[in-house]
Amino acid sequence: xxxxxxxxxxxxxxxxxxxxxxxxxxxxxxxxxxxxxxxxxxxxxxxxxxxxxxxxxxxxxxxxxxxxxxxxxxxxxxxxxxxxxxxxxxxxxxxxxxxxxxxxxxxxxxxxxxxxxxxxxxxxxxxxxxxxxxxxxxxxxxxxxxxxxxxxxxxxxxxxxxxxxxxxxxxxxxxxxxxxxxxxxxxxxxxxxxxxxxxxxxxxxxxxxxxxxxxxxxxxxxxxxxxxxxxxxxxxxxxxxxxxxxxxxxxxxxxxxxxxxxxxxxxxxxxxxxxxxxxxxxxxxxxxxxxxxxxxxxxxxxxxxxxxxxxxxxxxxxxxxxxxxxxxxxxxxxxxxxxxxxxxxxxxxxxxxxxxxxxxxxxxxxxxxxxxxxxxxxxxxxxxxxxxxxxxxx
Numbered sequence: 001x002x003x004x005x006x007x008x009x010x011x012x013x014x015x016x017x018x019x020x021x022x023x024x025x026x027x028x029x030x031x032x033x034x035x036x037x038x039x040x041x042x043x044x045x046x047x048x049x050x051x052x053x054x055x056x057x058x059x060x061x062x063x064x065x066x067x068x069x070x071x072x073x074x075x076x077x078x079x080x081x082x083x084x085x086x087x088x089x090x091x092x093x094x095x096x097x098x099x100x101x102x103x104x105x106x107x108x109x110x111x112x113x114x115x116x117x118x119x120x121x122x123x124x125x126x127x128x129x130x131x132x133x134x135x136x137x138x139x140x141x142x143x144x145x146x147x148x149x150x151x152x153x154x155x156x157x158x159x160x161x162x163x164x165x166x167x168x169x170x171x172x173x174x175x176x177x178x179x180x181x182x183x184x185x186x187x188x189x190x191x192x193x194x195x196x197x198x199x200x201x202x203x204x205x206x207x208x209x210x211x212x213x214x215x216x217x218x219x220x221x222x223x224x225x226x227x228x229x230x231x232x233x234x235x236x237x238x239x240x241x242x243x244x245x246x247x248x249x250x251x252x253x254x255x256x257x258x259x260x261x262x263x264x265x266x267x268x269x270x271x272x273x274x275x276x277x278x279x280x281x282x283x284x285x286x287x288x289x290x291x292x293x294x295x296x297x298x299x300x301x302x303x304x305x306x307x308x309x310x311x312x313x314x315x316x317x318x319x320x321x322x323x324x325x326x327x328x329x330x331x332x333x334x335x336x337x338x339x340x341x342x343x344x345x346x347x348x349x350x351x352x353x354x355x356x357x358x359x360x361x362x363x364x365x366x367x368x369x370x371x372x373x374x375x376x377x378x379x380x381x382x383x384x385x386x387x388x389x390x391x392x393x394x
Contacts, residue, residue: 026256033233033253033261040236041070051235052278054243061231062275065293065315069232071273072266076322078330081115083167085174085215086341087159088349089152092356093145094135099364102130103143105152108348109159110341111167114330124348125159137195150184150199157206164213172215173327177342180207180219180309181281181292204288211290211313216320220328220339224296224307228277229258258296259305266298266305271325274315286312297328304337 040048045064052063067073092104106126113120129135129151135143160174182203184196210217230253238247262272272295276282282292293315297306308328314320331339351359367373 022255026260029253029256030260030264033230033256034264036233036237036253037070037261037265040233041068043236047240048232048236050240051238051243052232054240055235055248056245057280058245059231059235059248060228060279061235062228062294063278064232065274065276067273069229069273070265072270073272073325075269075271075329076326078326079115079171079323081113081171082323082327082330083170083172084112084114084327084331084339084341085160085163085167085172086110086112086177086339086345087156087163087175088177088342088345089156090349090351091148091152092351092359093148094142096142099360099367100130101135101142102128102363103134103148104128104351104359105148105155106349106351107152107155107159108345108350109163110344110348111163112341113170120344122344122348123159123163125155127155146184147195147199150182153178153182153184154199154203154206157203157210160215160217161206161209161213164210164215164217167215168213171323172213173323174210174215174217175328175331175339175341176217176219177346178219179221179292179294179307180217180311181277181279181285183281200284200288204285204290207290207311211311214320216314216323216327217311218314218324218328219309220342221307221309222304222338224259224305225257226259226307227254227257228294229272229275229296230254230256230261232275258307262296262298263303263305266296266303268298268301268303269329270298271308272296274321277309297325299329299332300337302337304332306337 045066048064048069052059052061055061087107087109089105089107091106092102094101094103104126106124109123109125111121137143137147156176160176164172164174182200184199207217231251234251234253235243235248266272274293274295276291276293285292291312292309293312294307294309297308298304299306306328308324310321310324314324328339331341334340335343
């Protein structure tokens with residue numbers, strides 16, 4: 001064993017003590033947080049919006065919609081017929097030690113027709129990227145990992161759009177395993193703005209296709225760590241004239257998460273109020289016609305709190321919003337709190353060690369047929385030897 005666990009024992013004990021102390025501190029803050037929620041809910045909406053505007057562009061929080069901030073919305077009835085679509089993706093990153101430069105994106109998806117008696121339809125769509133424009137989308141070297149992940153996210157949404165169009169005319173719920181905001185614009189600053197804009201335009205196009213198919217699309221975030229609503233509660237507690245960069249930063253709830261608040265507030269099956277995520281990225285989405293809203297949802301009896309992100313055109317349509325709420329709850333029944341369609345989509349998307357090895361062997365054969373003999377770098381090969389459970393004597 002290369003990891004010396006014995007030397008970590010003192011640090012692990014200290015981490016346990018720190019975790020216990022942190023949990024107690026969070027519990028002590030909950031009464032204060034509930035009071036802040038009650039006070040914010042009593043403020044006129046115009047005053048809340050004024051505070052949000054006063055906080056400035058650098059503030060990242062939540063802006064309320066027409067629903068009361070402290071709302072707890074009960075589950076709506078589920079439609080007798082509902083088509084649930086789930087998509088997830090995985091990627092094999094480009095490896096300069098491999099036999100050849102490439103990357104792989106594999107998208108798994110499933111379509112479940114609830115109430116129809118038809119069996120689910122499962123799909124797996126792998127795509128290999130190896131052309132120069134794939135590997136070097138800009139002048140500065142190999143494609144960054146952030147952009148490979150962005151292409152995976154775009155492909156996931158594109159698969160949902162494809163399936164939604166196949167099921168046009170049916171009541172459809174399309175689910176992604178993550179939020180709907182594409183964070184490429186912030187994560188991949190080293191990429192040229194032209195490439196970022198191209199990726200975002202493609203993502204917006206897929207959202208528009210889902211809108212045209214009248215699908216209720218939602219991003220499901222398990223165990224969210226966001227604190228956007230807590231930032232709003234702190235902002236609402238400040239006098240308008242006292243709002244500045246220093247007072248906004250002095251948020252007493254900054255070490256808590258929204259999930260902790262709503263775990264205490266929402267009964268099983270209930271959702272929170274709708275909020276708009278205030279951020280430069282969401283402003284860009286809004287300019288493109290797809291402002292992102294979110295709510296928190298208690299998906300089960302064990303207070304499993306998820307964050308659900310939806311486009312504005314879903315948030316503003318009561319039928320589509322109810323479909324998201326009821327459909328996710330139905331999908332969570334068999335798994336204890338996570339949508340079944342996303343569980344299956346992940347199984348179809350993941351590229352395990354055996355599949356990775358088979359891919360490399362098939363690639364090696366293809367290279368040989370093309371007259372190219374290639375092998376992994378010596379560094380890569382020696383790492384494989386040292387990580388193999390069998391020990392080699394020198």
